Amino acid sequence: MNLDNCPRCGKLFAKNFRDVCPVCIRDIDKEYQLCADYLREHKGAIISELSDQTGVSIKQITKFIREGRISMVNAPNMSYPCESCGTLIRENHLCDSCRSRLVKDARRMTQNEGKNTESDKLKPTDVAYRGLNQYKDR
Numbered sequence: 001m002n003l004d005n006c007p008r009c010g011k012l013f014a015k016n017f018r019d020v021c022p023v024c025i026r027d028i029d030k031e032y033q034l035c036a037d038y039l040r041e042h043k044g045a046i047i048s049e050l051s052d053q054t055g056v057s058i059k060q061i062t063k064f065i066r067e068g069r070i071s072m073v074n075a076p077n078m079s080y081p082c083e084s085c086g087t088l089i090r091e092n093h094l095c096d097s098c099r100s101r102l103v104k105d106a107r108r109m110t111q112n113e114g115k116n117t118e119s120d121k122l123k124p125t126d127v128a129y130r131g132l133n134q135y136k137d138r
């Protein structure tokens, strides 16, 4: 049996496919149910309202959206914070300005590495776009 600390409550538990302990799974499912119920009756809710009304953290709601458990198709005003700056967005993990910054950073990083990465034939832009595609594919 594979034991690990639950990232949510810190307790030791036998690893499972959800990566949190059974108690937390139940909590998270309960939180999801609260959100789903609220959204069914308030389709135009925004994320801060949903969080206030259900007591579920914005971070957890963001997770539900990313996992596809909460569908934004049925919640036209729903959005979630950019992972970097917190601006509310509806797609990808980052807002447009953070994404373009990421591209720039990746380019600069590759240039700095210069000598050490001669075996790496990728152009800086390739690296940046690979990063972006990872976000898109989820």
Ligand SMILES: [Zn+2]
Pocket (backbone or CB within 6 Å): 006, 007, 008, 009, 010, 011, 020, 021, 022, 023, 024, 025
């Ligand atoms: Zn736990």
Ligand SMILES: [Zn+2]
Pocket (backbone or CB within 6 Å): 082, 083, 084, 085, 086, 087, 094, 095, 096, 097, 098, 099
């Ligand atoms: Zn941002």
